[in-house]
Amino acid sequence: MPAREPPMTETPPNVTVEASQGAVHLEVDPSIYPLEAIYGAAYVFIDRCYVFLYRPREGAIRITLSTKAAEPGEAALAALVGEFSNELLSCAWRRQITEENRTLIEAVTSQALAGAMGPPSLDDLADFDFSDEGFEDPLGIAQSWEEKHGRKAPRGGEGGEGQSEGGTP
């Protein structure tokens, strides 16, 4: 982690530092930072902090980073906020870039993976699990007529077509 970075010189208005609790609170506007970006940035910190997300009111999301370190100083907590803010901006912008460049990223990713994986071998195919339900079919589109509607009763006696044990042509 970039622990060598100098701490922020002043606390921004949307940040509250509770040094005694080893926690820092940060309020962000979800119209600036999409929720996906907040999740992405928050997740990066879960090895160092307990992270809580809370909506105190409409138009605000409050993030609490409660550090796992024994006695974090105020400077360390401020640095945590700074790093979180940078990660949040990074996630928000990455989300936008990914949308804009989606086609290119998908094409390169597909080619890279397909080129490296190659076609499946016979062993790969032999291990393929065909027993799973392939897909949900609530309307029964993949079912045969007989499965869906039942078999017609044969005229004039037992035994349907193909099940006759004898008879004459």
Added chain:
Amino acid sequence: MSVDLRALKLDPSAPAFFRWRQVGDNVVITNFEGNFLILSEDEFRAFAEGRVEPASDLHRRLDEGNFLRATYDVDRAAERYARRKSFLNAGVNLGILVVTLRCNETCIYCHASRANMDAVHTDMTPEIAEKGVDLLLQTTSEFLTIEFQGGEPLVNFPVVKRVIEYAKAQNEKIGKRLEFTMVSNLALMDEEKLAYLMANKVQICTSIDGPEKLHNAQRKLPTMDAHQQAVRWIHRINQEYEAAGLDPTLYHVEALLTTTRDTLPLWKEVVDTYVRLGCRALFLRPIDPFGFAERTRQRVEYPRAEYLAYYRRSVDYMIELNRQGVEILERFAAIFLTKILRGEDPNFLDVRSPAGTGIGQMAINYDGTIFTCDEGRMLHEMGDDTFFLGHVDTHRYRQLVGHETVRAAVVASNLDGQPDCVNCAYSPYCGTIPATNHKTSGSIFGRMRESDVCAVHKGIQDYLFQKLATADAETRQILERWTTQRPREHFVQGPGEGPGES
């Protein structure tokens, strides 16, 4: 002077898509397919404002580089882009086998987290080695390098031999172009082992941290003569190459440098050491944040601005030596210049987009566990299994390459989705390493503006473009010569080679 964008009257209808970066008094522009031009500030203003005279030399240069919207050649761009990304179809071409973690040397920055010589439980067994070879030979790549690493691979030499013989035998049916490389400190080399390695065409690489005093202070043998041992064997191995009739300018022991804080003031001594050893290449690698380097960072780390000053001094000196007829190149410069000047990618797995993590390389640990890359394996030794993919007993090649971690790493290291990189003029030539990003910023994407790797890559390319902007004909020729890759065909083995006899 620097270009003030606010003062420009930009005309978006004239230039095709481009990125730019101020380098000294000039402006470097690059486009989607990686063409570049170095413009004066006045030329850049005229270009950005759509004021370039159609009959001018600047117009001709811009047109040739495909920088003009009116004449933009999509087919040419697609062809250049495909050529630059030809590695996408290549598959895994580097398989790292950690045949043991045991090592006879103790390095202050050991990235591999070496084990003591009595830790025999960290030796790879022949069974695991064979399964590892079977797995690697399933690669879609026609070409495969099997690299022996450690620890010190010579500690577990019987398994090295088993791998070579088994791989060659299996390859009789598969028919790949196969190469073996060993990364060794050479202290445990002897004539018998050398004869075997020569007979089986194993390329030998070692580590040299510069002059003797520095090397011995950073890489410690109980006898305190790590440098002397390495140097002795470098000369001995080079003798063998010559005796085999191989061109010594191409076939010689390659050495790797790890730059620590103590290396920085010794830039000239480092270059001189490499030249004296007969090396034709020097890789000025900065220290990585893995293994023991994490614990010793207070002693070995340094600001990257200091590294870049050291880099510039070293390469300036190497260029000067080249002018005097000494052939020595810097490896980072060669990688970037090949991309910049030749429009090709030398497929260096850590400097490409997407990175080679899992799709270009795979690392198999002594116990059969498999990782996306060597850095992923180093993180495992530090207790972080983010880049763990599977085990030779249970996983097949396609499962590993298609693993969700590999997919994530491929997406994360694609610079077209990376903040900062999308606007960076050096994007067509650059790359990022998911494992390093994960270690330094907690996410495989990283944050480029805070990344030491980004700072180094940008700084080196700034230096190279400055050189290209101001180079006289001789310097330009030297830099272009550094992009020439002469394949070492002697080390490449196809089917029918048979076991080498020592």
